Amino acid sequence: MNQIEYTVKDRIGYITLNRPEKRNALSFELVAALKEAFTKAEDDTAVKIIILRANGEAFCAGADLGYLQQLQKFSYEENLADSNHLKELFLKIYTLKKVVIAQVQGHALAGGCGLASVCDFIFAVPEAKFGYTEVKIGFIPAIVMVFLLRKIGEAKAKQLLLSGDLITAEDAYRIGLINYIVDKEKIENEVLEFSYRLIHTNSSNSMELTKQMIASIQSLHLDDALTFASTMNAKARTSEDCIKGIQAFLNKEKIQW
Template identity: 65%
Template sequence: MQFVKYEIEDRIGYITLNRPEKRNALSYEVVTELKEAFSRASEDEQVKVVVLAAEGKAFCAGADLAYIQQLQSNTFEENLEDSNHLKELFYQIYTLNKVVIAQVQGHAIAGGCGLATVCDFVFSVPEAKFGYTEVRIGFIPAIVKVFLLRKIGEMKSKELLLTGELITASDASNCGLINKIVNVTQLKEEVKVFAEMLIKNNSGQSMEFTKKMIAKVPEMSLEEGLDYAARKNAEARATDDCRKGINSFLNKVSVNW
């Protein structure tokens, strides 16, 4: 791939944006390669946890504005196809069958902030800025809004989406947008240690099922959510991983996930 690197190290799949000269801006081709990389990680038996990283000073500056300018001459149908392309990437990451950690080494802006938003965990350097700046160029943060409302709620989402202001990593942490702030010299190692903890301690199947439920339950009523949870609870008891985990716990032996 031209714009995205795919590597595996110790059961961690690294998907790395590799367009530093354009601040890893998103174009149709970049989104295509990201979708291909996440599909590969989803099916790769050597990968248990995925890390989304980036080369250069910026994590991702959002949409390539030159590309957006070209799209203005498109028909509605052509623009809808392009919008669906990005929508599919965000949904793919949000519902991926494996945990995804964003390793943010620089600014994550507009669509780049959207990429971080749909990941399960976000580790960031203190210097990184976050924000959805679309309203400042006459555009709208349409697709990411669906995920951001789920993640941090309506009040803070309105503040970020309607002002278009950039916030610090500290503010992003306080509002629940990121999980941990790490110095740049320690970022990759901290992410690796966290990923290795998930790999060593947790059933991949259990994390997959739990992540799937987290995505589905908010769209259900209270009763529907509880019925769905009860069914999944019953299904989980019959899995090999559950038998293996409980047997290991009762016999006081380490489980090899």
């Protein structure tokens, strides 16, 4: 059975975790399959929006237990290579040229919570629990920490990362970890409607450049950030999408993206 399902329909690329019997736990092979799937979706001209979802009751339960046992036998160099493997996946999703929406139909824990966290939008069912439980087994939430501090700030990140406690979807929404809470029987349609809205009302180039700037600008000095912003602004004005969009606006025409 394939650990990942990849399908395309109506300009949406669906990447589906497919280890329901293992609660979609992350293994080396699954991380590799995800990296390959996201690269494929990014390069696929038929795809404008990507939905990351999962089969089974859990979205992703974190690291596979059998895999964790293997890691204890690894050398430092082997563990570093494996850590970089996960880092590359998270960075790929965070900096991907296309918008990524996580459709979380069940619990997202530890590395699985990290996987959802690096997506651009998170829709979750009310029953879903979220948490970075690494400290409870003597591990650390090292890689996701870099992204989580950016996303929700130091105080809220400390609360989650140092306690290792699970939180409800409602609490995750309240602190800005997730974007929407939708009943289980409605979440697929809600994610689809949101995706179609982005597809039909937003420029691909504009969303790509905006994502790029969000990822880059936070680490720059204020003057450098503003210089970078001015440069990107000037470049965007000469883009094909901007010319098309302004012309349609001036002519009071509906833009077809």
